[in-house]
Amino acid sequence: MDGKAQCEGPNNGKTLTVTMEVDTLDCPICFEPLRPPIFQCSVGHFICSSCRNKYLDNKCHICSDKTTFKRCFGMEHVVQSVKVPCSNAMYGCTKNVTYYQKVEHEKACAPWVCAAWGCFCPVPSCTFLGPTDALVDHLTADHEIPSTTLPDSDTVSLRLQLGLHVLQRNRTDYFFLLNLSLVAAGHAISIICVQPSTTEPKFTCNMNYDSSATGFCESSSWHIRSSSLSDGFPEGFDLILPKGKIPDDRNGILLRITIRQALSVSRASLQGKGPTPAPQGKVIAFALQRKLRIHCSDS
Numbered sequence: 001m002d003g004k005a006q007c008e009g010p011n012n013g014k015t016l017t018v019t020m021e022v023d024t025l026d027c028p029i030c031f032e033p034l035r036p037p038i039f040q041c042s043v044g045h046f047i048c049s050s051c052r053n054k055y056l057d058n059k060c061h062i063c064s065d066k067t068t069f070k071r072c073f074g075m076e077h078v079v080q081s082v083k084v085p086c087s088n089a090m091y092g093c094t095k096n097v098t099y100y101q102k103v104e105h106e107k108a109c110a111p112w113v114c115a116a117w118g119c120f121c122p123v124p125s126c127t128f129l130g131p132t133d134a135l136v137d138h139l140t141a142d143h144e145i146p147s148t149t150l151p152d153s154d155t156v157s158l159r160l161q162l163g164l165h166v167l168q169r170n171r172t173d174y175f176f177l178l179n180l181s182l183v184a185a186g187h188a189i190s191i192i193c194v195q196p197s198t199t200e201p202k203f204t205c206n207m208n209y210d211s212s213a214t215g216f217c218e219s220s221s222w223h224i225r226s227s228s229l230s231d232g233f234p235e236g237f238d239l240i241l242p243k244g245k246i247p248d249d250r251n252g253i254l255l256r257i258t259i260r261q262a263l264s265v266s267r268a269s270l271q272g273k274g275p276t277p278a279p280q281g282k283v284i285a286f287a288l289q290r291k292l293r294i295h296c297s298d299s
Contacts, residue, residue, distance in 0.1 A: 015083075025078075025079055025082060025099055025100070027046070027047060027048040027050075027051055028045065028046070028047070028062055029047060029048070029051040029055075029061055030048065030050065030051050032048060032050075033079070033099055033100035033102070033103075034046060034048055034075065034079050034100060035048070035079060035100040035101075036076040036079070036080065037049045037071055037076065038071070038072050038075045038076050038079070039052045039069040039070060039071060039072065040069065040070060040072040040075070041060035041062070041063065041065060041067040041069060042060075042065065042067040042068065043060065043062075043063050043065060043067070045060055045062040045063060046072060046075055047060075047061075047069065052069055079098070079099060079100055080098060082098065082099045083096040083097065083098060083099070084096065084097065084098075084099050084102055085097075086102070086105060086106060087102075087106055088106065118130055118131060118196055118228070119131070119132055119135050119194050119195070119196055119228045119229055120135075120228060120229040120230050120232075121135065121138060121139065121143075121229070122164070122177070122229045122232050122233040123139075123143050124232070126143070128142075131173070131196075132172075132173055132174055132175055132194060132195065132196070133173075135175075135194070136166055136168055136175055139164070139166055140166060143164075145163070145164045145165065145166055146161070146165050146166065147165070147166035147167075147168060148165065148166070148167050148168075149167075149168055149169070149170065150167055150168065150169045150176070150259060154258055154259055154260055155256065155257070155258040156256075156257055157254065157255070157256045157257075158254075158255060158257065159251065159252035159253065159254050159255075160178060160180045160189070160252050160253045160254075160255055161180065161252045162180050162181065162182065163179070163180065163181075164177060164178065164179050164233070165177070165178040165179075165180070166178075167191075167257070167259075173195060173196070174193055174194060174195040174226075175193075175194050176191055176192065176193055176194070176203075176224070176259065177191070177192045177194050177229075177233070178190065178191045179191075179192075179233055180253065181237075183237070183240070184243075185240050185242060185243060186240050186241050186242040186243040186244075186245065186246070187240070187241040187243075187246060187253060188237035188239075188240055189207065189237060189238060189239040189240075189241070189255075190233070190234070190236065190237045190238050191205055191207075191224055191238055191257075192224065192225055192226070192227050192229075192233065192234060193224045193225065193226040193227070194226075194227060194228070194229060195226055195227075195228065196228055197228070200226075201223035201224050201225060201226060201262055202224075202226070202261065202262055203223070203224045203259050203260065203261060203262055204221060204222065204223055204224065204259070204260050204261075204262045205221065205222060205223075205224050205238070205257065205258070205259050206219070206220070206221040206257070206258040206259075206260075207219070207220055207221075207238070207239055207255055207256070207257050207258075208255065208256040208257075209239075209241055209253065209254070209255055209256075210256075211245065211246065211247060213247040214245055214246075214247055216242075216245040218239070218241060218245075220238070220239050222238050223262055224259070241253065
């Protein structure tokens with residue numbers, strides 16, 4: 001563990017970067033970080049106040065000697081001086097926090113960092129968190145989710161299989177994630193704009209399905225919801241292809257998808273349960289670039 005220990009005496013106020021074993025700063029009984037008040041036996045073994053209150057037999061559980069536990073102010077000063085970087089430093093948190101306050105700080109820091117900077121993996125039980133470009137790499141490499149690049153024409157034909165499908169545009173801080181699932185009514189299709197900060201829909205989607213085998217065709221347009229996927233892939237669907245209208249889905253379902261920038265979105269339209277009709281929009285011809293500066297407070 002790397003930390004910063006404050007020096008005393010004439011050098012008070014200066015810092016020294018040191019490396020020490022993390023168990024040096026942990027209670028040897030409960031293995032939680034030592035924090036004031038800290039007690040020690042007559043031999044010098046440390047124990048936290050919580051464990052001291054549980055073991056009232058005046059026996060050291062390290063050396064087994066009968067003892068009277070007394071405050072160790074010197075060790076208390078040490079643990080108060082050791083500073084460690086927040087685990088969210090790679091995400092922008094610049095705080096160095098007291099070692100025993102690290103967990104509390106990160107509990108308060110992480111939700112804010114995540115909301116402002118990162119997106120989550122929607123795969124159940126996966127704990128990945130990162131920027132959108134890293135999430136795309138994670139989904140395609142670690143979970144082997146297929147990916148398609150949206151061309152400059154903003155229209156793409158792709159064959160969806162059951163499960164997730166990444167639809168990305170180069171040099172942007174967002175991407176689209178499609179999901180194809182089976183429900184009682186047929187094949188349900190959803191699309192989400194994945195981005196760190198959830199906003200009102202900025203894009204519209206037009207999706208077309210045409211089967212020459214059955215003669216069935218379907219076309220629908222709606223505003224694309226945005227999400228950081230913090231609660232997994234959002235529930236609901238945007239398009240249903242009725243059961244019996246899909247001749248053979250073993251090779252996937254061929255769809256023609258167009259994504260455009262929404263001109264405006266009314267709050268009333270967002271409260272509807274079904275797909276929202278999409279106004280005509282200007283074709284997207286730009287890439288979003290954003291730099292975030294994150295400042296976290298101690299908990």
